[in-house]
Amino acid sequence: MAVSIKFFVKRRLANAALLLVTGVLCVLLWRTLEAALRPQALYSGFALLLLLLLLTAFNARKKLPFLPLLRASHWLQFHVYSGFLSVLLYGLHTEFRFPSGTLEISLSLLFAIVALSGFVGLYLSRSLPPLMARSGEPLTYEAIPKFEFRLRREVEDLVQTTEKSSGTSAVGDLYLQHLSAHFKPRSVWASLLGKPKKMLSRALENIDKVQRYTGEDEHEVLEKLRACVRQKHNLDIQKGSQFLLRGWLFVHIPFTYSLLITSFAHAWIALVYTPSR
Amino acid sequence: MSTELTSPSIPQRWDSPFDSLLAPEIIALLLQDAPLPEELPDEAGRALQMLIRVKSAPALAGIDPTRFPQHLPLDGILLNDARLLTKDINEIIIREGDYGNSAFVILRGSVTLIADNLPAHLLGRGSRERKGFMAMVKGALRRKGDPETRVHHTERFEAGSDQGDAPSIFLQDVPRVLDGSRTHTIHAGEMFGEIAALGRCPRNATIISAEANTEILEIRWQGLRDLMSFAPEFKEHVEDRYRQFGLRPLLQGLDLIRRLDPAHVETLVQETRFERHGRFDWYGTYQKLLSASSAADRLRNEPMILMESDYINGLMIVRGGFVRVSHSHHGGEKTISYLGMGQTYGLTEILHNHAHPDQVIPAQHSLRAIGYVDILVIPTHLVEECIIPSMTPSEVAEHSRPLRTQRETNDLALTDHSSLDARDRLGPGMMDFLMDKRTINGSAAMLIDLDRCTRCDDCVRACASTHDGNPRFIRYGDHQEGVQVAQACLHCHDPICMIPCPTGAIHREDTGEVVINDSTCIGCSSCASNCPYDNIQMVEIRDEHGLPQFPSHHEQDGERLNLFSEGSLKRATKCDLCFDQKAGPACVRACPHDALQRFDMQDIDSIAQWLSR
Known part of the structure; x- marks a missing residue:
């Protein structure tokens, strides 16, 4: 039976192949220039600068959505694979040696931060959306605090009403001792580092423990509490994931511009101080 | 102490007669079981005369009033769901491509049906051209002011939310337009417009009044529906007309019938x-x-x-x-x-x-x-x-x-065999979801693949950039199995929003997009109320200083009359599928992760393919 290759797999394979061929060509060209005693560092430097400009142009494309400049997804593909290529070019340009001198160290550091943040961003963009999609209701980031507040109020109302109607404190105690921390609005860092999955299972376990001591009416309330615990888990996942998906750009973009400026300075210095042949 | 109980009144179907000039009391007087008083008010006399003339028109003549239930009498339908229009020579009655919910019966005079396509400007439609490169750059460079700013706003229509107040449009240069066009004259007593009204499809011809003072009875779809239900002779008449004018082209459009010889096609039509x-x-x-x-x-x-x-x-x-x-x-x-x-x-x-x-x-x-x-x-x-x-x-x-x-x-x-596997791949859960939510009505529904969407909102920003800073959709909506249907106009196959628009401001472009002409929208919100998906928003428009715009005041009998007592001017807004952009919908082009796409929901193959990428 013929196996049909999915579009994204096909695209990834094609782009990876193209990247490999381009990378090999770059290395061969480098070797040829080296053998021909040509200033390969100068050529590779300009190629790298041009590539950096093209990579930055992706951000400009986003600002000009009305212009018929190909789809942003095409630009992203180019951005990602050219990003990989730029790492190779950077290695060739620096001849894979450790940087020395203030400008070189700054440039290398900036390049490393931009490249690394790019890889991290790529990983996050591919891994977090499916996680969010499966955790529950898709939410707008800005609306999450409102939902957190509303959910907490709903839960507290439910607990108070149950306490009054049942005359026992089982559900109230459960909330105060084990669940109140779960429903407390958390900072994004706490959402990220607080192991939301573990918190979810712990909260559900605590509800299960109380169930054996409660009556039929309270079972219904506990079921509602379980649903609310899951909703809060979703809120934590959405908040943490969306923060990361936005946050990495706050590293990647400013450092890209810093890198670009420093690169221009480096290019200017290189041109001024390169001995003419 | 009075024991009479008062209860809040529940809105009734005939609270607002179609003819806004006919007061409900007059209609009630004419419909009462008791004999009419000898001295009738002028208005009632006119309505009574109209009734007599209407019921003698061939299209309605044979209807037996005893078949109608007591709560829906024939006279009640004619008085509440119909109205009399007087059209001048060359006045446009219906325009090709418009959606309408009324049928028309000619009482006096005649009309001309023009079967050929007429240019948009002749039909009083403002045609928008696609923006050029410089216009797009200029638009982007322009300082983003307050939301919904209309700098060159002109009030073309100032009052009225009823179709009766819609402006008259006359076909210009008629002899030249009609020269060489396929035309047909429809005479007094005949009916037209019922195919589009009942089938909820666009009008397929333009009809203009052929004589001065042509009297036409317009029946809204509610009345048509009841006439079809209780008057078999009327139903037969409508179906005969459909058989004569609408069925043949429809059948001949089907692959299996197109090739048949004319005798067989005629048999099928009959x-x-x-x-x-x-x-x-x-x-x-x-x-x-x-x-x-x-x-x-x-x-x-x-x-x-x-x-x-x-x-x-x-x-x-x-x-x-x-x-x-x-x-x-x-x-x-x-x-x-x-x-x-x-x-x-x-x-x-x-x-x-x-x-x-x-x-x-x-x-x-x-x-x-x-x-x-x-x-x-x-x-x-x-x-x-x-x-x-x-x-x-x-x-x-x-x-x-x-x-x-x-x-x-x-x-x-x-007609759709290629979709066999596709429908299987979508699965019953997704099928139910699309049908329950009526998303299947969309010709350009915005679907978001939540497995790929990073919630970056580039789509929303792109939409705003191409619409003077005002996004025309919300990245929020119902979702199923990792697919979200965003709150963006679906550009429906059956665009219900168009039906009540009194000025035809909301219309379908030649290329299929359902768009609102901002200069002819009177802000009555009929389209927004009628959209079952809540995808049309009414917005308060502002001037270049960011202040809300108010309607002009008019002098009437020495008093200043504010025609919009409700407040500032509003306009209906919605996704227009970037129909004036050369490159197509900005939202789709702006998504870096291939997560957003617009789909004709009839094309299940493409949806299934997209979902299993």
């Missing part, structure tokens, strides 16, 4: 049956039903068109609306497909029964009306006599696959 199922105004109640009932209840509430295991009486062709195709599954019903306009059902069973008369099989699926459905049925014996003999062996083989396989892969639509 013998085809019409069926209507469901509620014409489904959009008013479906959201309530959706929230208040279970999936099984909703299914039970959908009118049954054909029950699984019933004998198939004919080839069914969907003329309008959508049909749910399901089959019994573990005591319940599993939705496997839906059929839209032009799609057919039943050919496989008919072919099988034709080939194996000793092993007759019934319908393999149940068909239900989703909302409102118009169906044409070509009787089985005619399919066998006219259509099957003209089918090629490969076509017969294609439609005669083993029935069990079809049951699994589930589709019998002869």
Whole structure:
């Protein structure tokens, strides 16, 4: 039976192949220039600068959505694979040696931060959306605090009403001792580092423990509490994931511009101080 | 102490007669059982005369008033759901491409039907050109001011939310326009416009008044529906006219019928049956039903068109609306497909029964009306006599696959065989979701793949950039199995929003997009109220200083009259699919992760392919 290759797999394979061929060509060209005693560092430097400009142009494309400049997804593909290529070019340009001198160290550091943040961003963009999609209701980031507040109020109302109607404190105690921390609005860092999955299972376990001591009416309330615990888990996942998906750009973009400026300075210095042949 | 109880009044259907000049008290006076007083008010006298003339028009003459129920008397329908229009020579009555919910009966004079397409400017339509490169750059460089700023706003229409107040449009340079055009004169007593009104499809011709003071009775669809229900002679008249003018082109548009000789086509035209199922105004109640009932209840509430295991009486062709195709599954019903306009059902069973008369099989699926459905049925014996003999062996083989396989892969639509696997791949959960939410009505529904969407909002920003800083959709909406249907105009196949627009501001472009002409929108919010998906927003418009705009004041009898007592000016806004942009919808182009796409929901193949990328 013929196996049909999915579009994204096909695209990834094609782009990876193209990247490999381009990378090999770059290395061969480098070797040829080296053998021909040509200033390969100068050529590779300009190629790298041009590539950096093209990579930055992706951000400009986003600002000009009305212009018929190909789809942003095409630009992203180019951005990602050219990003990989730029790492190779950077290695060739620096001849894979450790940087020395203030400008070189700054440039290398900036390049490393931009490249690394790019890889991290790529990983996050591919891994977090499916996680969010499966955790529950898709939410707008800005609306999450409102939902957190509303959910907490709903839960507290439910607990108070149950306490009054049942005359026992089982559900109230459960909330105060084990669940109140779960429903407390958390900072994004706490959402990220607080192991939301573990918190979810712990909260559900605590509800299960109380169930054996409660009556039929309270079972219904506990079921509602379980649903609310899951909703809060979703809120934590959405908040943490969306923060990361936005946050990495706050590293990647400013450092890209810093890198670009420093690169221009480096290019200017290189041109001024390169001995003419 | 008075014991009389007072209760809040519940709005009644005839609280607002179609003719805004006819007071409800006058109508009540004319409809009372008691004899009319000798001295009638002028208005009532005029209405009475109108009634007499209307009922003598050939289209309505034979109607037996005793067939109508007491709460829906014929006179009541004519007084409340109809109105008298007087048109001047060359005045446009209906325009090709417009959606309308009325039919017209000529009482005096005549009208000219122009079958050829006329340029938009002749029909009083403002045509928007696609923005040039410089215009796009300029728009982006312009300082983003307050939301919904209309700098060059001109009030073309200042009052009225009723169709009667819509401005008159005259066809200019008539002799030249009509020279060489295909025209047809419709005389007094005849009816026109009912095909579009009942089928909820665009008008297929432009009609202008051929004489001065042509008197026309306009009947809104509610009245038409009741006349069709209680007056079989009227129904027959409408169906005869449809058979004469609408059915032939529709049948000839189908692959299997196009090739038939004229005699066979004529037989099919004469013998085809019409069926209507469901509620014409489904959009008013479906959201309530959706929230208040279970999936099984909703299914039970959908009118049954054909029950699984019933004998198939004919080839069914969907003329309008959508049909749910399901089959019994573990005591319940599993939705496997839906059929839209032009799609057919039943050919496989008919072919099988034709080939194996000793092993007759019934319908393999149940068909239900989703909302409102118009169906044409070509009787089985005619399919066998006219259509099957003209089918090629490969076509017969294609439609005669083993029935069990079809049951699994589930589709019998002869126009849509490529979708068999696609429908399977979508699965019953997604099918139910799309049908329950009526997303299937969309010709450009915005679907977001939540597995790829990083919530970066580049789509929203791109939309705002191309619409002077005002996004025209919300990245939020119902979702199922990782797919979200965003709150963006679906550009419906059956655009209900267009029906009540008094000025035709909301219209469909030649390229299919449903757009609002900002300069002719009077802000009555009829479209927004009618949109069942809440995808049209009313916005307060502002001037260049960011201040709300108010209507101009007019002098009337020495007093200043504010025609918009409700407040500042509003406009209806919605996604226009970037129809004036050269590169197409900005939202789709802006998504870096291939997560957002616009789909014609009839094209299930593409949706399935997109989902299984």
